[in-house]
Amino acid sequence: MALRYKYKQPLILFLCAFVSLWFIGSSCKNHNHPDKKIFHYNESSGLASLDPAFAKNKQVMWSTHQLYNTLIEIDSNMQMQPSLATHWNISEDNLVFTFILRNDVFFTDDACFTNGKGRKLTAHDVEYSFKRIIDKSTASPGAWIFNNRVDSVNGFTAINDTTFQLKLISPFQSILGILSMQYCSIIPKEAVEKYKTDFRRHPVGTGPFSFVAWEEGQALILKKNENYFEKDAEGRSLPYLDGIKVSFYDSKATEFLEFQQNRLDFIDDIDPSFKDEVLTKTGNLKKTWLDKIELHKHPYLNIEYLGILVDGENELVKNSPLRFQKIRQAINYGFNRKKMMLYLRNSIGIAAESGFVPAGLPSFDSVAVPGYHYDIDKAKQLLAEAGYPNGKNLPEIKLLTIPIYGDLGTYIANELLQVGIKVQVEVIQKSLLMEQTSKSQAPFFRGSWIADYPDAENYLGVFYGKNPAPPNYTRYKNADFDLLYEKALSEKNDSLRYKLYQQMDRIIISDAPVVPLWYDMAIHLVHLNIQNFYPNSLNLLELRRVKKL
Known part of the structure; x- marks a missing residue:
């Protein structure tokens, strides 16, 4: 059965009523109508609400941003x-x-x-x-x-x-x-x-688009707001598009097929099952795709990391070798982040060899905040200084991760074994990991932190001693760090505030309550007839100036 016929018959009639007015919707054979420029994309995770008070995830953020x-x-x-x-x-x-x-x-x-x-x-x-x-x-x-x-x-x-x-x-x-x-x-x-x-x-x-219809789980339709207040540099009214249609295929395979068949104008990220079909190991399009689509990559304000519980009052910490700063530093030196990105991520992202604050923020400076790089000799030296030469008598460490990152955990464990650090990777469901980290029951865990707003405070607040878990999942506390954090909150001068942020980030790198893995990158596949498609580092879908040829 063709994919476009998956919609129920009442929905087809429902959507076609609107198509008769302004030619929207591929199911009614007006997808390529020359007079209407409709942007099509898919939300595989569905959409819970169009009320901005509930914009807690990408799906709601993207839709409400248009409205x-x-x-x-x-x-x-x-x-x-x-x-x-x-x-x-x-x-x-x-x-x-x-x-x-x-x-x-x-x-x-x-x-x-x-x-x-x-x-x-x-x-x-x-x-x-x-x-x-x-x-x-x-x-x-x-x-x-x-x-x-x-x-x-x-x-x-x-x-x-x-x-x-x-x-x-x-x-x-x-x-x-x-x-x-x-x-x-x-x-x-x-x-x-x-x-x-x-x-x-x-x-x-008041947004660039206005609401037309939403059949939950099937399609969302928006149309151009003819009275929108913004204009371009030449005085032309925005947006350029006539409308937006969002589908809700829950299968990434279906989404990719729809994109291949030009029924979606872009897809957000690439499912791992199609990654090697589309991308080279260096993160570029394979030759077979070069004349068909464009690959857009840009920094995404998200850091992937390994978190380490450092609360000295916690019984789990009292008996863990991770209570020693030099062991935590040895782990940071003990694996090759760049090789990890090349072979496991198709170079989607930047090896985190600076601080916890990711690339893409104005205050990011890899020179001001030097982080960890692969140095097996340095890792072994730190192990010896901690009292475990070549890992002798060092207890095995358990790393908790979730299914989609199981391969990363295995890679890191194999790398650290060469240093003398034995890591057991335990894969559990995300909900259980979230519960354990929130209750300070996970001594060593994989985590990620996505920015809510584009300021490094969003990341450094994760380590503020007065913050509970969340966001302070490591239960880190440092009086010097806290003073700098409080000072930064009231600093109006951006340059001075950035220097405070960098000072704090250097403290985090030294104390090592986390193991930064990579600074994320948003990746979009876009058809060649789409112009001016430039999402920002918050990965917010920006369609006001998009043109469809």
């Missing part, structure tokens, strides 16, 4: 730029942030408004949207972004229609990055009051 705007956005260089706000001011004590809003932004037309006509966005919408996030009745997984940071009484205030004010409890410079998150998308109160819990599937925003 809504935030006060601030992040550009391709990871710099903060105005979006709904034209500019902002920060008080001398770093506690009050005042935002001046654009005066030409309108919500899309919807039945929730008087006469169904979208109204102008105001600062009152910003106040409402942010208060809704921390409202317990909303039960937003994003409430943490403001908890213990924003004044609970007067934290959010609309001074007038175009001026919004945010008040912090204590200085926290990263608040600007937080305001760029999809959780902080601005929504109208009328829509929430009209649709109540169904707002999750009836979004009303």
